[in-house]
Amino acid sequence: MSFISKPAYKALANAMPSISPTEREALDSGTSWWEKELFMGAPNWETFNSYPYPKLSLEEQAFLDNEVETLCSMLDEWEIHEQKALPDHVWQYIKEHGFLGLIIPKEYGGRAFSSFAQSRVMSKIASRSLTTAVSCMVPNSLGPGELLLHYGTEEQKDRYLPGLARGEEIPCFGLTSPEAGSDAGAIPDTGVVCYGQFEGQEVLGLRMNFSKRWITLAPIATVVGLAFKMYDPDHLLGEQTEYGITCALLPASHEGVIVGPRHNPGPPFMNGTVEGKDVFIPLDWIIGGVKNAGKGWRMLMECLAVGRGISLPALSTSTSEMTYLNEANSEIASDTYMLEAFRYLVTCGLNQGGKPAVMTAIAKYYATEGMRKVVNHGMDVGLSFADHVADAHEQGFINEEEANKLLHYNARRYDSMLTDVFDLHLQEVLELENPHISKADATGTDTSVQSAPSHSTSP
Numbered sequence: 001m002s003f004i005s006k007p008a009y010k011a012l013a014n015a016m017p018s019i020s021p022t023e024r025e026a027l028d029s030g031t032s033w034w035e036k037e038l039f040m041g042a043p044n045w046e047t048f049n050s051y052p053y054p055k056l057s058l059e060e061q062a063f064l065d066n067e068v069e070t071l072c073s074m075l076d077e078w079e080i081h082e083q084k085a086l087p088d089h090v091w092q093y094i095k096e097h098g099f100l101g102l103i104i105p106k107e108y109g110g111r112a113f114s115s116f117a118q119s120r121v122m123s124k125i126a127s128r129s130l131t132t133a134v135s136c137m138v139p140n141s142l143g144p145g146e147l148l149l150h151y152g153t154e155e156q157k158d159r160y161l162p163g164l165a166r167g168e169e170i171p172c173f174g175l176t177s178p179e180a181g182s183d184a185g186a187i188p189d190t191g192v193v194c195y196g197q198f199e200g201q202e203v204l205g206l207r208m209n210f211s212k213r214w215i216t217l218a219p220i221a222t223v224v225g226l227a228f229k230m231y232d233p234d235h236l237l238g239e240q241t242e243y244g245i246t247c248a249l250l251p252a253s254h255e256g257v258i259v260g261p262r263h264n265p266g267p268p269f270m271n272g273t274v275e276g277k278d279v280f281i282p283l284d285w286i287i288g289g290v291k292n293a294g295k296g297w298r299m300l301m302e303c304l305a306v307g308r309g310i311s312l313p314a315l316s317t318s319t320s321e322m323t324y325l326n327e328a329n330s331e332i333a334s335d336t337y338m339l340e341a342f343r344y345l346v347t348c349g350l351n352q353g354g355k356p357a358v359m360t361a362i363a364k365y366y367a368t369e370g371m372r373k374v375v376n377h378g379m380d381v382g383l384s385f386a387d388h389v390a391d392a393h394e395q396g397f398i399n400e401e402e403a404n405k406l407l408h409y410n411a412r413r414y415d416s417m418l419t420d421v422f423d424l425h426l427q428e429v430l431e432l433e434n435p436h437i438s439k440a441d442a443t444g445t446d447t448s449v450q451s452a453p454s455h456s457t458s459p
Helices: 002-015 021-028 035-039 045-050 058-073 077-083 088-096 115-126 130-140 144-151 154-166 296-326 330-351 357-394 400-415 424-433
Strands: 171-174 190-198 201-216 223-231 242-251 258-262 271-282
Touching: 035 357, 058 088, 058 115, 077 130, 088 130, 115 130, 115 296, 115 330, 130 144, 130 171, 130 201, 130 296, 144 154, 144 171, 144 223, 144 242, 144 296, 171 201, 190 271, 201 223, 223 296, 242 271, 242 296, 296 330, 330 357, 357 400
Parallel strands: 171 223, 190 223
Antiparallel strands: 190 201, 201 271, 223 242, 258 271
């Protein structure tokens, strides 16, 4: 067959357009792990079985048992939705106890947790409050901290990492654009090499024009990471004109940077716009310095691998497990088991030090689709709750006002994606779901009722 395939391959190869530097950068980004053997159809199961099962260190377990438990006890997702923001005392606790610096090394004041520990922490927080989980995820996944750790200069690390670890600096990262979404290769944002004024001196830098949308934490950020396409039309740096995607780090207070209207993504975590027109920055604000000009795609792909493999699967797994607690549904149980197994596999690969871009991309897709499926099942379970309330009303166990109250609480409960009952004002729901509870108990006239379960139910 080679006498057919070789000429055909040669003809097709000549007909295909050449690969651009950005596309080549994308192909070379990331690493592979054991999943490579699986996709090749020849997995070595002995190798697979030899990988260590992810475990928490004593320090990580203590953090989960103490600081995370305390944070969860402070959260009321319904109240957060009503106020459309995390309470100030919650934000203060998050900052003071290192929730924003889980990935930052201890020499900079961070906690230096493993990928598995990050996943467990985020999953537990998400079981109590989606808003809080997302707020903590961004600084620990695709954000300036992750990029600085792997690509930043020592000066940049010393400047930003201690503040990020202590929560004194709040990061966001501007990738998504109105015209391109999160497709980094299509972003219209630009940075043109030129001379400009900075701190009273004329220096070589970039004239930036950018418009970013749906940027998590932007409304409260103090430091902004930006992805843009860099150009040098006057060849001030050399012969190259187009450098491709580049990443830079700017103080949110820098002249010309505009943090615009806040978006409403559903859960009320901070999310908004970041814009700038003819904003001048020095070249040494490029993450890693001038030598990293044009390497933004690689940065994004490799850091996205960590974020996609930890944050979103952790959120999806927590949602799945909470839903299962309400109804022993076979599909919910099996999907939750697979999601949890997938999380262990992915974090094991990340713990090995790799950046498996393909596996983590699949993890993101599979986890979010799995979450959507189990949430739909959970909504079906929640809707059947109305039948139980109607039966109790018909049999005289509760009156119409009490029935409406139960249905109202149940709607709040699912609207917030909370599928376990934590608050005392939902005690009546618990009593109704226990068949041995008497009529007097169900209507709340008996004061000798058991206390509601703690919010510390682990996912």
